[in-house]
Amino acid sequence: MPTEPLSKKRIVAAAIELIEREGADAVSMRRIAAELSVGVMSLYNHVPNKDALLSGVAQTVLGKVEFTDDPTAHWTERVRLQARAFRQLSRDYPRCTMLVLSRELHSDVGLIPIETALATLRGAGFDGPEAVKTLRVFIDFIVGALLREVGATPSFAPRHTERRAGPVDADLFPTVAELAPLLSGGDPDEEFDFGLELLVRAAAAHAKRAPGEPDALSEAAAPSPEQLT
Structure with a gap:
């Protein structure tokens, strides 16, 4: 069977496979050439450098997000579907998804999920600033959930307390000691759905406030006159 001609698509696919096996740090033009059994200089006919290759990986992976959007569904259900679609991508390509999150993509593919999410929120009645802030909150949650799953958990919110050198001192940290079994376990899918x-x-509660009703979130964030003095 003849070998498929070298192309950018084939080079990016090899990089994706390597990243999922060994992480993004393993990627180099020489390593990809070895993976494809070609000369390293031949790669430069299709990809100018490593940075462009990694951007190609991010764009390709992000393009695999499949939004099963239903315009007839309630907007809250559409938001759930969109969030879970991105989560599925992170499950299929966990290491490449981290690359997607760390790179600024200068292409239309990076705008597709943003456009879908913002249009959904605007259709639900959110004005421009509210739609953008709400989208960012959801993105922060999804990214945080992914970081916890891959083990990049902040030290103040451990998932695996059993990795400590010894048991938690119940006198100093009674609540942590009581809930240690829960902190060291948990179902990532269940926790994601709970947070979502x-x-x-x-x-939804924010969107349902009556027209002209003060924005409780903005009021809560605003300093009181006493705080300003």
Whole structure:
């Protein structure tokens, strides 16, 4: 069977496979050439440098997001579908998804999920600033959930307390000691759905406030006259 001609698509696919096996730090033009059994200089006919290759990986992976959007569904259900679509991408390509999140993509593919999400929120009645802020909150949650799953968990919110050198001192940290079994376990899918539902319900409650009603979120964030003196 003849070998498929070298192309940018084939080079990017090899990089994706390598990243998922060994991480982004393993990628180099020489390593990709070895993976494809070609001369390293032949890669430069299709990809100018490593940075362009990694951008190609990010764009390709992000382009695999499949939004099963239903325009007839309630906007809250559409938000759930969109969030879970991105989460599925992170499950299929966990290491490449981290690359997607760390790079600024200068292409239309990077705008597709943003356009879909913002249009959904605007259709739900959110004005421009509210739609953007709400989208960012959901993105922060999804990214945070992904970081926890891949083990990049902040030290103040451990998932695996059993990795400590010894047991938690119950006298100093009674609540942590009591809940240690829960902190060291948990179902990532269940926790994601729980957090997503909290955000959806909060966004729905915010959207339902009466026209002209003060924005409680903005009021809560605004300093009181006493705080300004």
